[in-house]
Structures are given as structure tokens and as C-alpha cells.
Amino acid sequence: MSIASRKEREKADMRARILSAAHDIFKENGYDGLNIRSIAERIEYSPATIYLYYKDKNEIFFALQYEAAAAKRDHLLPATTIEDPWERLIAFGRLYVDFGLKHPDWYDLLFLTRAPMEHIENQECWTLGMATHSFFVETVEACVAARYFKSTDSATIAYTLWCHAHGMVSLFVRERMRMYPAEVRGELAKKSFEMIVKMAESL
Template sequence: MAIKERKEREKQDMRNLIIDSATQLFLKQGYDKTSIRNIAEDIEYSPATIYLYFKDKDEIFYIIHENAFEILDKLLRQHNSISDPYERLHELGKTYVNFALENPDYYDLMFVMRAPLAEIKHKEKWSAGECAFGYLLETMAACIDQGLIKPADKFVAAMTVWSFVHGLVTLYIRERTCILEMPDEDVRQMMNASLSHFLTQMKT
């Protein structure tokens, strides 16, 4: 391996080490309570080393944010083989719910915490997030074009569905569904039933 290639590999390995450490610390103790010094101590390097690779904590968080959205996007696009866009929309909703319930900490990082937004505003394109929402938008547009749901602006319809599902899972993740006094598994089943009922109301 050439010296230049080896240095690039070492640089990427260090970036990955920092990102992995930061991810675990964010999940364990939260974004606000995690500092660059905490991350440096965890990987046994000086804070100055971190700044050689990232300008601040927000940038690290943004990359973790992007990585998580890429995972979600791949899960959603597994339904490409479903030709009926309404059926695909339903599966997208269930996949979104399942992703959130199986990865509550990551979901909190992606959709609830405000920390990454400052960094996103400095980017020309929010690649992974736009890709995931774009797939929902594409599916929704197909449903409208084929007359499978009531006529509506595709952006409004997509935001309506996203907001509904986000509300469901956020109530669960933030432990607000305890007010229902139902077993956890029953709450999960109720969430999927609520999604099905909601989408049924949109059909023509």
C-alpha cells in the first residue's frame, strides 16, 4: 500500500473511531451531556486530535444523523418490488414504525433532538434525509396519480402521513403511552392498527 493510501486509510479509521465513540456516548448520556473532551477521553486521545477531523460536536452529530437516515432509507426501499403504491405506502408506514420501536435511541437522535439542525442549515443538501422523504413523496404521488387515495397535494399528503406516524412513535418512545395502561405489546399492535385505519381514511 502506498504511503498516501495508508495515510488516507489511517485518517478514515480515526474518523470512524471518533464517530463510533460519539454515537455510543450520545446514546448513553445524551447530546447535551456529551462533550468533545468526553469523546477524546473515551478514545484515549486529546481533544485537539478530535478537532483535526471535525470542527465541532454538531458536525459529528450530523454525520451520525446522516448514517442513521441511510439505514432507514435502505429499509424503506426494500419495498420497491411492491407494484401497488398504496400497498407500498402501507408497508413504508409499518417499516417506519418498526424502525423507531427497534431503535428508539437512534430515532430520538434523528427526529426529536434539535442538535443536528444547526449543521444541516449550513449544508447545500440534506442527502440522506431528503432521500428518505423523497421516497415517501414518490410513493404518495403514485397513489394520487392512480386515484388510490383522495386527491391532494402530494407534499401535504406526504407530510400528513409522516406527521401521523411520527406522532405515534414519539408518544411511545417518550413513554407517553403509559397513560393507556396497556401491556407494551398491545400498545405496539394498537399503533399498527392506528396506522392502517389512518391510511384507510385516505383511500378513495
């Protein structure tokens, strides 16, 4: 038993070390600079060894996506303690955009990377992401319940607000705001956020 459990521990350790190396490389060079050989080099093993612990690169991708989802959840945490649903919703949105602008790589990994989305529903990162998303939807529902909106279609309200926030971040992350000088982009995002809040107040 002892040997078996030790081996199990060692296996888990190795997986963790691989992921940690992948994490570091990703943070340093982005997803493009992340490849099997660079991970192998960093942990001082041969590339083939990686495949004894992860089925393929996608599995590492999912694991990294989990880290990104966790980072996002942590970033949004301060909003969860706000009592008033409307204030909570605004704080949540502000933190969401803030997360995207501050950690474009993480955001990219979560929402923009073209990657093995086929069976993501079975992955832990999906569960974590869904929990965060549910919190957002529930906050909108709480606003509806508290009659902050005339509309009662909380699903559409949540989706609409999400689209706006995601649109802002992803235009920024994927560098599609080059028609605006770099200096004004932050200001524009801020103004647009305030505008969507105003717009939401009329819902």
C-alpha cells in the first residue's frame, strides 16, 4: 500500500510540476511561446515524459484554463460580499472588465482561444467558469426580484450585459481598437461602462 500511495503522490507531483512550468512559460511568453519542448526543458525531462502525465497538449490547455478561471474568480471575489444586488452587479461588471484588461492572456485563454472546446463541459475549468457565470446571472435575477428593472427577462439582461463587457475586453485583447489612440482606450472603456450602466438603469 505504502509504495502504491507514494507512487500516486509522485505522479500527482509530476503533474503539478509540469503544470507549474506550463503556467510560468505561459505567463512569460504567452500561449504562443508555450510548447511541449519548452515545458520539458524547464522541468529537466525529455518531451516524451510529458505524455506520461498528460494525454496531449489539450489536457494541459484545460488545466491552464482552470487556473485562469480560478484567477478570474479570485479577482471577482470582492463583489460577492456586496449586499445590494445592483451595486453588486456594477462591481462585478467593473471587476470583470478590469480582469480582462489587466490579464489579457488569462482572458484570452478563457474566452478567445480557439481550442478544444468540444468536450469542455466535462472539464473542471468549465464547472468553475459556470459557477462564476451563475453568480452573475443570479445577481441579475436578484436585481429583477428587487425591481431594479422594469424588464423581468433576467436571462436576456444578463446576456446583454455580458456581451457588452466581453466585447470591450476582447476588442482590446485582440488588438482591434487601433482606430483609437492607445492613450484614449482606457478612458473610452470607462465611459462605455458608465454608459451601459445608465442604459441598464432604464431597463
